[in-house]
Amino acid sequence: xxxxxxxxxxxxxxxxxxxxxxxxxxxxxxxxxxxxxxxxxxxxxxxxxxxxxxxxxxxxxxxxxxxxxxxxxxxxxxxxxxxxxxxxxxxxxxxxxxxxxxxxxxxxxxxxxxxxxxxxxxxxxxxxxxxxxxxxxxxxxxxxxxxxxxxxxxxxxxxxxxxxxxxxxxxxxxxxxxxxxxxxxxxxxxxxxxxxxxxxxxxxxxxxxxxxxxxxxxxxxxxxxxxxxxxxxxxxxxxxxxxxxx
Amino acid sequence: xxxxxxxxxxxxxxxxxxxxxxxxxxxxxxxxxxxxxxxxxxxxxxxxxxxxxxxxxxxxxxxxxxxxxxxxxxxxxxxxxxxxxxxxxxxxxxxxxxxxxxxxxxxxxxxxxxxxxxxxxxxxxxxxxxxxxxxxxxxxxxxxxxxxxxxxxxxxxxxxxxxxxxxxxxxxxxxxxxxxxxxxxxxxxxxxxxxxxxxxxxxxxxxxxxxxxxxxxxxxxxxxxxxxxxxxxxxxxxxxxxxxxxxxxx
Numbered sequence: 296x297x298x299x300x301x302x303x304x305x306x307x308x309x310x311x312x313x314x315x316x317x318x319x320x321x322x323x324x325x326x327x328x329x330x331x332x333x334x335x336x337x338x339x340x341x342x343x344x345x346x347x348x349x350x351x352x353x354x355x356x357x358x359x360x361x362x363x364x365x366x367x368x369x370x371x372x373x374x375x376x377x378x379x380x381x382x383x384x385x386x387x388x389x390x391x392x393x394x395x396x397x398x399x400x401x402x403x404x405x406x407x408x409x410x411x412x413x414x415x416x417x418x419x420x421x422x423x424x425x426x427x428x429x430x431x432x433x434x435x436x437x438x439x440x441x442x443x444x445x446x447x448x449x450x451x452x453x454x455x456x457x458x459x460x461x462x463x464x465x466x467x468x469x470x471x472x473x474x475x476x477x478x479x480x481x482x483x484x485x486x487x488x489x490x491x492x493x494x495x496x497x498x499x500x501x502x503x504x505x506x507x508x509x510x511x512x513x514x515x516x517x518x519x520x521x522x523x524x525x526x527x528x529x530x531x532x533x534x535x536x537x538x539x540x541x
Numbered sequence: 542x543x544x545x546x547x548x549x550x551x552x553x554x555x556x557x558x559x560x561x562x563x564x565x566x567x568x569x570x571x572x573x574x575x576x577x578x579x580x581x582x583x584x585x586x587x588x589x590x591x592x593x594x595x596x597x598x599x600x601x602x603x604x605x606x607x608x609x610x611x612x613x614x615x616x617x618x619x620x621x622x623x624x625x626x627x628x629x630x631x632x633x634x635x636x637x638x639x640x641x642x643x644x645x646x647x648x649x650x651x652x653x654x655x656x657x658x659x660x661x662x663x664x665x666x667x668x669x670x671x672x673x674x675x676x677x678x679x680x681x682x683x684x685x686x687x688x689x690x691x692x693x694x695x696x697x698x699x700x701x702x703x704x705x706x707x708x709x710x711x712x713x714x715x716x717x718x719x720x721x722x723x724x725x726x727x728x729x730x731x732x733x734x735x736x737x738x739x740x741x742x743x744x745x746x747x748x749x750x751x752x753x754x755x756x757x758x759x760x761x762x763x764x765x766x767x768x769x770x771x772x773x774x775x776x777x778x779x780x781x782x783x784x785x786x787x788x789x790x791x
Contacts, residue, residue, distance in 0.1 A: 410626070419614070419615040419647070
């Protein structure tokens with residue numbers, strides 16, 4: 296019952312959030328600021344994680360490819376599939392759920408407990424729309440680029456590791472990357488990431504918006520935001536994958 | 542003028558406001574006083590629409606705030622300014638941006654006029670030197686003044702203040718009280734102040750409403766306040782040891 300109560304509250308909040316903004320120019324400015332906070336500020340951590348994961352994936356795959364019957368191009372092919380289908384859209388989104396989710400929940404939660412949201416409401420501003428919609432839009436606009444960047448950086452990291460440590464030749468690796476390439480997989484990854492961005496921003500905003508009490512409660516709502524958005528992300532990953540690729 | 546008629550508000554089984562009827566007059570400082578937990582904050586939140594009363598009506602110059610639709614409420618909200626206990630300034634914005642914010646959202650003024658108006662409000666509360674500072678960079682008293690500047694930026698007809706001098710030293714508290722009094726009279730605002738600061742009550746209470754266990758227990762003004770014969774109110778006024786010593790014996 297509790298689940299349905301909270302889910303209903305979440306839907307009502309989304310209904311309030313998806314309304315026409317009061318001042319369009321101000322709204323665009325907010326979206327740009329949020330793109331900076333959600334998107335640009337995540338590029339560094341995403342790049343670092345991606346380059347190392349790409350390299351490690353290549354080393355681990357190479358370690359399991361001692362059998363001469365396995366074609367040499369498998370290394371590049373395997374890395375490409377792992378990165379495009381799962382690592383960049385899902386694992387990177389999970390990492391961002393921690394980084395962005397906690398930031399959104401604590402920011403909105405602090406505004407709630409310090410009565411800043413009440414101040415907006417009293418002024419006649421739709422606080423859900425004002426605070427949440429720019430974050431959702433910024434997330435939806437940023438995530439596809441973050442995911443594409445992650446793909447490029449992971450594959451580059453994998454390539455460098457493969458060539459530098461002699462796990463594969465450059466030609467074999469690149470031919471693996473090109474082998475049986477289905478462009479739709481990129482679209483699938485972007486679609487997933489876009490949906491995940493919506494889940495992360497909206498669920499985190501929900502937990503922040505309904506925070507109450509003081510600093511400890513804001514911390515708790517921030518933790519809940521990360522936990523619930525991660526669970527929602529994993530569940531929807533399964534459903535989307537089954538629907539599209541299953 | 543705000544006319545509150547027979548307001549009731551409950552949370553689960555707890556009946557917090559019991560048939561509260563009050564009139565807040567224009568150009569005066571209307572005080573709501575009472576112990577913590579007496580229901581005064583709930584009353585204030587009902588007045589500004591943060592809580593919905595279970596029944597009764599709240600008439601803003603004859604317009605019933607409780608029954609009106611969202612759009613009509615928006616119009617009234619433009620006439621309301623509120624000073625929160627913790628100031629509630631937007632912490633990502635400078636003082637200037639905080640004061641500009643209602644103007645950006647609601648006024649028909651052009652950019653230059655908005656800046657002029659914000660500058661005027663900031664100067665009016667004596668914060669000229671803090672224009673470009675963030676709320677975290679200024680003192681509690683300055684935050685309160687910045688919040689007052691934001692509250693008056695749209696020329697409100699109604700000003701609500703929730704414990705305006707709490708958390709401030711007595712001298713700064715008195716300054717904030719004086720500022721609110723000046724603004725109330727200067728712009729003929731209906732000011733409603735939620736307080737339990739005895740200095741404010743004695744000095745600025747044009748219309749004092751004592752709430753006791755969710756009911757209006759006593760009404761009067763600063764001249765009749767100390768000489769009242771209401772035992773609960775007397776208990777509230779002379780609650781500290783020092784005040785007990787100067788309590789007039791009857």
